[in-house]
Amino acid sequence: MSSEPDNPDVPDAETEYQHPEDDGPDPEKHCGHGRGGMGEEVSRKEDKRFITGRGDYVDDIKKPGMLHCEIVRSPHAHARIEEIDGSRAMAMDDVVAVLTADDLLEHDLATMPTLMDDTQDVLVNDKVKFQSQEVAAVIAKDRYAAKDGAEKVEVEYDVLDPVVDAEEALKEDAPLVRDELEDQEDNHIFDWDTGNEEETQRAFDAADVTVEEDMEYQRLHPAPIETCGAVADWDPGKDKMTVHMTSQAPHAHRTLFSQVSGIPEHKVRIVSPDVGGGFGNKVPIYPGYVVAAAASYVLEQPVKWVEERSENIQTTGFARDYEMTGEIAATEDGEIEAVRVDVLANHGAYNAAAQPSKFPAGFFNIFTGSYDIDAAYGSLTAAFTNTAPGGVAYRCSFRVTEAVYLIERMVKVLADELDMDPTEVRRKNFIPSDAFPYESATGWNYDSGDYEKALDKALEMADYEEYREEQRRRIENDADKLLGIGVSSFTEVVGAGPGKQCDIAGIEMFDSADLRVNPTGNAVLRVGVQTQGQGHETTFAQIVAEELGMDVDDIVVEHGDTDTEPYGLGTYGSRSTPVAGAAAAVAARKVRDKAKSIAANELEAAEEDIEWDRESGEFHVAGAPDRSITITEIAAGAFMNHPDQEEPGLEATNYYDPPEMTYPFGSYVVVVEVDRETGEVEFEKFVAVDDCGNRINPMIIEGQIHGGLAQGIGTAMLEEVTYDDNGNVTGGDFMNYLLPTANEIPNFETGHTVTPSPHHPIGAKGVGESPTVGSPPAIVNAVTDAMSHAGVSHVEMPMTPDRVWKTLSEHGLDIGPADNVAFEFDDDGAGEPADD
Amino acid sequence: MKSAPFEHHEPESVSEAVSLLESLDDPTILAGGQSLVPMLRFRLANPDVVVDINGIDSLEYLREEDGYLKLGALARHADVEDSDLIDERYGSFADTAPLVADPQIRNRGTVVGSVAQADPKGDWGSVLIAHDGEVVVEGPDGERAIPADEFFLLPYDTTLGEEELITEARVPTPADREGSAYHKLKRKTGDYAMAGVAARLRFDDDGRIESAGIGMTAVDITNARASEAEEALEGERPSPELFEEAGELAAEASNPESDEHGDASYKERMVDVLAQRALGDAAERAGAVKRRVTQ
Numbered sequence A: 001m002s003s004e005p006d007n008p009d010v011p012d013a014e015t016e017y018q019h020p021e022d023d024g025p026d027p028e029k030h031c032g033h034g035r036g037g038m039g040e041e042v043s044r045k046e047d048k049r050f051i052t053g054r055g056d057y058v059d060d061i062k063k064p065g066m067l068h069c070e071i072v073r074s075p076h077a078h079a080r081i082e083e084i085d086g087s088r089a090m091a092m093d094d095v096v097a098v099l100t101a102d103d104l105l106e107h108d109l110a111t112m113p114t115l116m117d118d119t120q121d122v123l124v125n126d127k128v129k130f131q132s133q134e135v136a137a138v139i140a141k142d143r144y145a146a147k148d149g150a151e152k153v154e155v156e157y158d159v160l161d162p163v164v165d166a167e168e169a170l171k172e173d174a175p176l177v178r179d180e181l182e183d184q185e186d187n188h189i190f191d192w193d194t195g196n197e198e199e200t201q202r203a204f205d206a207a208d209v210t211v212e213e214d215m216e217y218q219r220l221h222p223a224p225i226e227t228c229g230a231v232a233d234w235d236p237g238k239d240k241m242t243v244h245m246t247s248q249a250p251h252a253h254r255t256l257f258s259q260v261s262g263i264p265e266h267k268v269r270i271v272s273p274d275v276g277g278g279f280g281n282k283v284p285i286y287p288g289y290v291v292a293a294a295a296s297y298v299l300e301q302p303v304k305w306v307e308e309r310s311e312n313i314q315t316t317g318f319a320r321d322y323e324m325t326g327e328i329a330a331t332e333d334g335e336i337e338a339v340r341v342d343v344l345a346n347h348g349a350y351n352a353a354a355q356p357s358k359f360p361a362g363f364f365n366i367f368t369g370s371y372d373i374d375a376a377y378g379s380l381t382a383a384f385t386n387t388a389p390g391g392v393a394y395r396c397s398f399r400v401t402e403a404v405y406l407i408e409r410m411v412k413v414l415a416d417e418l419d420m421d422p423t424e425v426r427r428k429n430f431i432p433s434d435a436f437p438y439e440s441a442t443g444w445n446y447d448s449g450d451y452e453k454a455l456d457k458a459l460e461m462a463d464y465e466e467y468r469e470e471q472r473r474r475i476e477n478d479a480d481k482l483l484g485i486g487v488s489s490f491t492e493v494v495g496a497g498p499g500k501q502c503d504i505a506g507i508e509m510f511d512s513a514d515l516r517v518n519p520t521g522n523a524v525l526r527v528g529v530q531t532q533g534q535g536h537e538t539t540f541a542q543i544v545a546e547e548l549g550m551d552v553d554d555i556v557v558e559h560g561d562t563d564t565e566p567y568g569l570g571t572y573g574s575r576s577t578p579v580a581g582a583a584a585a586v587a588a589r590k591v592r593d594k595a596k597s598i599a600a601n602e603l604e605a606a607e608e609d610i611e612w613d614r615e616s617g618e619f620h621v622a623g624a625p626d627r628s629i630t631i632t633e634i635a636a637g638a639f640m641n642h643p644d645q646e647e648p649g650l651e652a653t654n655y656y657d658p659p660e661m662t663y664p665f666g667s668y669v670v671v672v673e674v675d676r677e678t679g680e681v682e683f684e685k686f687v688a689v690d691d692c693g694n695r696i697n698p699m700i701i702e703g704q705i706h707g708g709l710a711q712g713i714g715t716a717m718l719e720e721v722t723y724d725d726n727g728n729v730t731g732g733d734f735m736n737y738l739l740p741t742a743n744e745i746p747n748f749e750t751g752h753t754v755t756p757s758p759h760h761p762i763g764a765k766g767v768g769e770s771p772t773v774g775s776p777p778a779i780v781n782a783v784t785d786a787m788s789h790a791g792v793s794h795v796e797m798p799m800t801p802d803r804v805w806k807t808l809s810e811h812g813l814d815i816g817p818a819d820n821v822a823f824e825f826d827d828d829g830a831g832e833p834a835d836d
Numbered sequence B: 001m002k003s004a005p006f007e008h009h010e011p012e013s014v015s016e017a018v019s020l021l022e023s024l025d026d027p028t029i030l031a032g033g034q035s036l037v038p039m040l041r042f043r044l045a046n047p048d049v050v051v052d053i054n055g056i057d058s059l060e061y062l063r064e065e066d067g068y069l070k071l072g073a074l075a076r077h078a079d080v081e082d083s084d085l086i087d088e089r090y091g092s093f094a095d096t097a098p099l100v101a102d103p104q105i106r107n108r109g110t111v112v113g114s115v116a117q118a119d120p121k122g123d124w125g126s127v128l129i130a131h132d133g134e135v136v137v138e139g140p141d142g143e144r145a146i147p148a149d150e151f152f153l154l155p156y157d158t159t160l161g162e163e164e165l166i167t168e169a170r171v172p173t174p175a176d177r178e179g180s181a182y183h184k185l186k187r188k189t190g191d192y193a194m195a196g197v198a199a200r201l202r203f204d205d206d207g208r209i210e211s212a213g214i215g216m217t218a219v220d221i222t223n224a225r226a227s228e229a230e231e232a233l234e235g236e237r238p239s240p241e242l243f244e245e246a247g248e249l250a251a252e253a254s255n256p257e258s259d260e261h262g263d264a265s266y267k268e269r270m271v272d273v274l275a276q277r278a279l280g281d282a283a284e285r286a287g288a289v290k291r292r293v294t295q
């Protein structure tokens, strides 16, 4: 995945717009110039409608004659369907149709492709492969009737033994999950390896010190607050299918929809209205969407499907589920010579990981992290099990979260082994700031970084040394609460493309922006990415404001409608600012270029004499700053007095294929207290220093960091989709799948450093996912750190009080209340003083 | 909320409610709805008829009367949380209320509804047990009081008759040298207990424990009493050793099950820890001891 810095695929003209004459925004003083450009904390444009209850989500959509779809789901994890009888449901007053796989087969809609080229049943054709899989659909006049009808559909199952655990699934006598696939004789999906095995082995053989740790990244669910849903509307008059759906990637979904349905792509319109959080959960296509579309096609009426919370958690794309073994080879003084990792991945019943790169395990091979490590080797095996399919990138780039967890945990394990401060080990091994662009042992090409600076800042903000003192004191005093200090210095990889490396269904992962300036001087920017809370309507307007000297209020950003927006690949993997944000900047610069000739015309000067002043946001005649004109003023000229050699109008489009990924990074410091009586963990301090290059809207960045840290806490402390041995989901609702609330979240102290991306037009990197990726290892490092003096090297996530207490007790650190409390008695003799 | 269809009745008096319960076929009572509505929504409950008692104003009270603290069937968790009377005299109630669910649920959910629900993970049952409390029920045959110990049968099953309505939960008002407390271990705000212990201690003039009550949450098939622990406490002076012994006995009496939130062995140990903590607080509130953390 390394590519030459001078990517031959990027035409010169683009490079020119990418790095324009005026150098782009200045990282030192980008202050938005008071117009809401780069660096200004502009209030979010989208907040008014959200806060006043005027958001427009899929479930808000009502159409005349709209029907409702409820899906009948299998109570069993593994079962053959003997018979489906929908007659009792059909006999109900408001039930319009009962659909099964047979009905879909007639229209060739019985299966759909997954993002990993597997084929998933839309409605189960023969064999149920996970609990709550889609078996039939009831279409009725309202959602109550649909639900009543679904209860009346009778399904006869021949129940089979399920296999839930990936390790069990790979055993010889395990039940076969995918017996419909020819050549599939076991539950093995693929093996993959990366790096240099022999070189790594040599380093391990010769090393002073080696450490090894098993760790599981448990199955999580992105659990966006809005579940998935769609309103499909087939128009038999225009032969056109319109689907309003919860989509993070409307255009890609249009292409897939067209491929699945056979409806030509220009007759498919996908609209993703306001979306209540995606986090990777809304990247795949789900059976519910297809069923709604099929039902609308057959019944020629609009059909709405909106899933319930437990349907969302139990059946739609989960994340993680990696069992990992990490190893490090190092010198005695802590220099890391090699890293090795072995993974067993549970992919569920279908291979449906959301994974647009060319590598079956996504970007997992970034597991060398922020460190300059010569030898690295990783191997991975993926297995089918009778659990819901998934492996989506939950608020991260594809599998980078697992990779960062591995390396950041292993560095702590190494530090403990060597009895060194973990920050010391990090410093020793950081890729030096002057080594960028840096090519890693597994072939990644890091754009820029200054890891030590971020770490220094975080340690200072966290009073690191004082907490270390306090930690020692508590150990000496045998205190009832232990203190743990955890650090992670992570590097993220975000902003997919480059198109040569990443695609969805063959479509390269560029992104797009289309900027049109109106005669009255305001503008509409249309982008191919889709916001689900990230604040694009504000951030992208700021990019245009910066580049054109316009006021941010004069720019409106549109997204999510495939009929009007330019083709894009959607929002996930922190790719929107790195890719579509770049497209927006380039489109704005193209507009500015054309505006220059209009400016010359208006100012009656030669074009060569016209200069752009980023500070004032105006063109002026060289040497005559008074003779100036703004884009807003020029707009009128473009429509009313356009120069002869130019077309009228003022607009530009850019499709941006990034030359490289961007590599945001940061250092987090977490201080926790561990209760030796109960195993409960409390946060004492939480410092997050992030570097995402040039910052567009610091307030939005801070919001993104806070949200992601909360999700990191959920990951480390609370969340897990659990199954019992029969394949029943036991963590499939919010009573059991525990999301953190404000009460579980400590006060975050955020800080930043700025190391611009050298290849991005405005020097920005993605940021939305750094906190989810970077914080879990910091938290686990903190909890293990509280107990490492007694030899504790790891606690599995989620770190329930039970797990922590068991670790305490296994290492002789647990106490009871009586060990720590003395009673004093009232003078009136109500009691007697106890022994000490 | 996509429940199955049901008929909704809104009586305005207890007698009207009771006659509805008597005349209707298999009616279900709706109080705060914080347990029933989720069950309707998941279609775990599919009643044909719902008798909604929220219109019976006479059931909205929380007061001391005739030697009891009385909570009417419409006293919400939030009413307990906000009450000065509770703050002053009922430590275990004051501890419990803010630990039940989350603020939204506490604004609607009732103490009596929680007891009627008989979820072994419900907190109030343990508090009633520790205080030797009762539920007062009204039925076709008039009023009767059921001691908390005799009320709970199985998870979600009680000795309440089908045509009976609980009008009140009550506990004796505390003596001068009496204190109580509740400790609960949960994984997050709004979550049910992994384990919980309510403790009540009354001291005689000599500083000995005259009466002790210990109720346990989420560690048996119903809220449960730790009788051996109570017996071990009674007649003794408080000491760390005594509370340690009581904690161990309570843990022995508990019968938790392993689930995804914790193993049985861990929960048993936590009963011990929580019992000792609750006993310490109860003794302190009774004015019998001052506790001092040794470090």
Ligand SMILES: Cc1cc2nc3c(=O)[nH]c(=O)nc-3n(C[C@H](O)[C@H](O)[C@H](O)COP(=O)(O)OP(=O)(O)OC[C@H]3O[C@@H](n4cnc5c(N)ncnc54)[C@H](O)[C@@H]3O)c2cc1C
Residues within 6 Å of the ligand: B028, B029, B030, B031, B032, B033, B034, B035, B036, B037, B038, B053, B073, B099, B100, B101, B102, B105, B108, B109, B110, B111, B112, B113, B114, B115, B116, B117, B121, B122, B123, B124, B160, B164, B165, B166, B167, B190, B191, B192, B193
């Ligand atoms: C997310 C969540 C978290 C929760 N966490 C906790 C917790 O931590 N601790 C805890 O204790 N509880 C918890 N609860 C339950 C909550 O306390 C409920 O309010 C309580 O269990 C039921 O009270 P209600 O008034 O809402 O009763 P309803 O839901 O209206 O009724 C519950 C049951 O009791 C019956 N009933 C109600 N009133 C009477 C009456 N007067 N006479 C006879 N039968 C009656 C009903 O018929 C029904 O069967 C939680 C609930 C939720 C949804």
